[in-house]
Amino acid sequence: MNESFDVVVVGAGLAGLAAGATAALGASTLILDGHQPGGRASTDERGTYRFNRGPHALYRGGEAQAVLARLGVSTPGAFPAVKGGQARLGDRVDALPTTAATLLRSRLLSLRGKIALVRFLSGAKKWRPADVAGLTVGQWLDTFKLPEDARKVALWLVRTATYTNNEDRLSADVAAGQIQLALVNNVLYLDNGWGSMVDSLAAAAQRNGAEIRTGAAVTSIERRSDGDLVLTLSGGEEIQAGSVVLAAGTPGATAALLGDRPPAWADLGPEVEASVLDLGLHRGLEHPNLFGIDPPIYLVDHAKSAKHLAPEGGGLVHVARYLPLGDHTPAAELRAGLEEHARMYGVEPSNVAEQRFLLRMTVVGMVPTPASGGLAGRPAIDSSGVPGVFVAGDWVGPRGWLADASLSSGEAAGQAAARDAARRADGVRTLSSRKDVA
Numbered sequence: 001m002n003e004s005f006d007v008v009v010v011g012a013g014l015a016g017l018a019a020g021a022t023a024a025l026g027a028s029t030l031i032l033d034g035h036q037p038g039g040r041a042s043t044d045e046r047g048t049y050r051f052n053r054g055p056h057a058l059y060r061g062g063e064a065q066a067v068l069a070r071l072g073v074s075t076p077g078a079f080p081a082v083k084g085g086q087a088r089l090g091d092r093v094d095a096l097p098t099t100a101a102t103l104l105r106s107r108l109l110s111l112r113g114k115i116a117l118v119r120f121l122s123g124a125k126k127w128r129p130a131d132v133a134g135l136t137v138g139q140w141l142d143t144f145k146l147p148e149d150a151r152k153v154a155l156w157l158v159r160t161a162t163y164t165n166n167e168d169r170l171s172a173d174v175a176a177g178q179i180q181l182a183l184v185n186n187v188l189y190l191d192n193g194w195g196s197m198v199d200s201l202a203a204a205a206q207r208n209g210a211e212i213r214t215g216a217a218v219t220s221i222e223r224r225s226d227g228d229l230v231l232t233l234s235g236g237e238e239i240q241a242g243s244v245v246l247a248a249g250t251p252g253a254t255a256a257l258l259g260d261r262p263p264a265w266a267d268l269g270p271e272v273e274a275s276v277l278d279l280g281l282h283r284g285l286e287h288p289n290l291f292g293i294d295p296p297i298y299l300v301d302h303a304k305s306a307k308h309l310a311p312e313g314g315g316l317v318h319v320a321r322y323l324p325l326g327d328h329t330p331a332a333e334l335r336a337g338l339e340e341h342a343r344m345y346g347v348e349p350s351n352v353a354e355q356r357f358l359l360r361m362t363v364v365g366m367v368p369t370p371a372s373g374g375l376a377g378r379p380a381i382d383s384s385g386v387p388g389v390f391v392a393g394d395w396v397g398p399r400g401w402l403a404d405a406s407l408s409s410g411e412a413a414g415q416a417a418a419r420d421a422a423r424r425a426d427g428v429r430t431l432s433s434r435k436d437v438a
Contacts, residue, residue: 005030006421007414008231008241009210010218010257013039014064014403015392016247017201018410019417021071023245024210027418030239031210032231034217037202039249040362041403043195046354048311049280050193054361055298055318056403058197059178061185063400063408070411072207073200077188078305081288086345089152089293093344096291097153108293113149120144120154125184129177133374140172156293162401163363164272165296165322170367171374174401189306221246221257221389229388242421245413246384247392250365254384254391262385268395269367273323273360277338279347280354281315290345296322297341317347323360325367331359364402365395375399381413388424390417 006027009020016039020031036042044051058064058075068075085096089108097103103114132140137158141151155167161178164170190196202212217234221244224230229241248254251268255261281301289300303309303316310316319338323329335357368374376398381390390413394402397409 002237004240006242007417009245011247012037014041014406015410017205018067018407019245019247019392019414020210021205021208022411022414023418024208027421029210031212032216032218033214036214038198041194041198043193049316049354050309051278052194054276055320056194057187059181059187062181063404067407067411071204073204075190075197077190079186081304084287086287086290087293109149113147116146116150117153124180127176127180129173132176133171133173134370135172136168136370137170137172137175138167152293159296159322166325169369171370173374178401189302191307242424243388243417245390245392245417264379264383269369270325271362272364272367274363275321275334276358276361277319278356279317279352281351282353283351284315285346299345365393381416388420
């Protein structure tokens with residue numbers, strides 16, 4: 001056996017870094033990843049632009065900010081720019097109806113639709129998301145009896161807040177909770193991109209005593225007959241662990257390390273995906289955004305809010321299409337739709353300095369459904385089926401969505417792994433002591 005640690009964390013994304021930083025407060029901890037830290041939260045430099053992997057927003061007042069604060073990680077950023085915001089309905093573009101003034105003058109809604117939408121949003125602070133976990137988003141919206149145009153705007157809010165485009169599968173507690181968070185607390189676009197948060201999390205993990213080792217892909221994990229947990233790396237090395245946290249990304253990637261899908265994960269919903277076109281512009285345009293109410297497309301210039309994403313005067317635009325679950329639209333068609341939306345926003349090819357197309361980016365590892373119990377029915381951190389092996393990710397645990405779920409489950413799994421490793425070590429010491437006395 002090459003090495004031994006109290007806790008080994010597999011994966012250095014947000015969940016893995018949170019798990020490692022937390023576990024290291026009380027246990028020797030190693031974080032392994034075949035790539036650089038960050039995963040889907042990475043920021044990639046393209047020339048003088050910093051591209052997040054698609055649009056990212058940190059929800060203020062959510063689980064993520066609470067975990068980051070406990071780990072001593074700050075997240076400088078800014079609220080999204082809203083003045084001059086636009087929305088698209090088919091081929092018609094008009095003011096985005098997000099304030100009283102823009103709602104009154106927007107031609108995208110009838111007077112009846114405007115009144116209904118005001119009633120819908122005015123009650124948001126009183127929503128109890130857990131109470132609607134047994135409904136789909138569509139069933140939940142039906143209870144408000146919204147006219148068709150107002151319902152389309154409500155669905156736009158759901159997509160924007162959840163990154164999910166399926167009213168017939170997604171449990172309504174996710175939508176209600178995310179809209180509530182956004183309306184009450186707003187969101188942040190992070191200065192320097194999300195990679196700045198990844199770097200701060202990695203620094204916190206190392207400050208607490210964890211070792212981060214990249215280029216170290218784990219191929220399998222098993223509990224041997226002597227009770228030891230052993231991780232095998234792609235180069236054949238073996239590492240012994242008292243406890244393990246698997247933060248490998250999706251349920252499928254995690255199950256592959258276990259060798260089989262645990263029974264508790266049998267009925268998990270599919271992954272949530274988006275198709276993304278990232279654009280670095282020589283010159284930022286007048287409007288901060290162009291949201292698609294229909295079609296389901298997001299477009300925001302994050303450089304109008306966050307610092308150091310683009311050179312002075314430039315733009316950093318994320319264009320994303322929220323894909324239906326199980327979508328198989330050809331790549332050329334998806335890209336053409338994103339490019340058309342960018343043209344409607346005013347992007348000319350001559351203004352594009354850098355660009356990147358992500359055909360199908362995983363947004364969330366699985367979609368909670370009413371049948372599975374909504375957020376509260378997601379797999380628990382100890383659902384791996386292997387004693388001493390915990391899981392973390394955006395699809396794990398009862399709290400939060402997107403990064404909130406990743407960081408919340410990562411912290412919980414890190415705490416549980418450290419406690420479990422300490423219990424096992426104490427058990428070994430106790431048995432050895434008795435043997436010596438005998």
